Amino acid sequence: MRKVLNYVFAYLFLVVTGALGFYVIFMEGRRFFFTVLGLTNARVQTINAVDKFVVIVLGIVFLGVFMFSEDYFRKKAKGGVKDLLRAFLMVSGMLMLVWAGFQAPFFFSVGYKLGTSEAVSYFSKLIAGTLLLVSSRYLRSERLHTI
Secondary structure (H helix, E strand, O other), X not given: OHHHHHHHHHHHHHHHHHHHHHHHXXXXXXXXXXXXXXXXXXXXXXXXXXXXXXXXXXHHHHHHHHHHHHXXXXXXXXXXXXXXXXXXXXXXXXXXXXXHHHHHHHHHOOOOOOOHHHHHHHHHHHHHHHHHHHHHHHOOOOOOOOO
């Protein structure tokens, strides 16, 4: 029964990271490329061509991340809840840091005034991603009690 529960958690974590990954990779990634093209004063035809290419590439990247996460969570489910939670925190932390990286051109481009709420939102993504990665490392410690 415990193994079944571990696999249920693994696939719940996969759904959460899949949704977060879809948003980060497709929505924020595409927005990132539009921002970069806007900063270079590209022509409309170039933007359309790059957009179609970027959607295909981001789709392949998302599929790769999803397949990696599914395999990683399934393997960690065999080790127990602690290993599974550590894997979830690591994958979610990496996605949060990628999200912050995709938003960097908005906040560091020439002439963009960063408001207080935008700065808090941006830096909270950086801090949350870092905390998730650090907490996944902390769970690796052998001094912790088993869950």
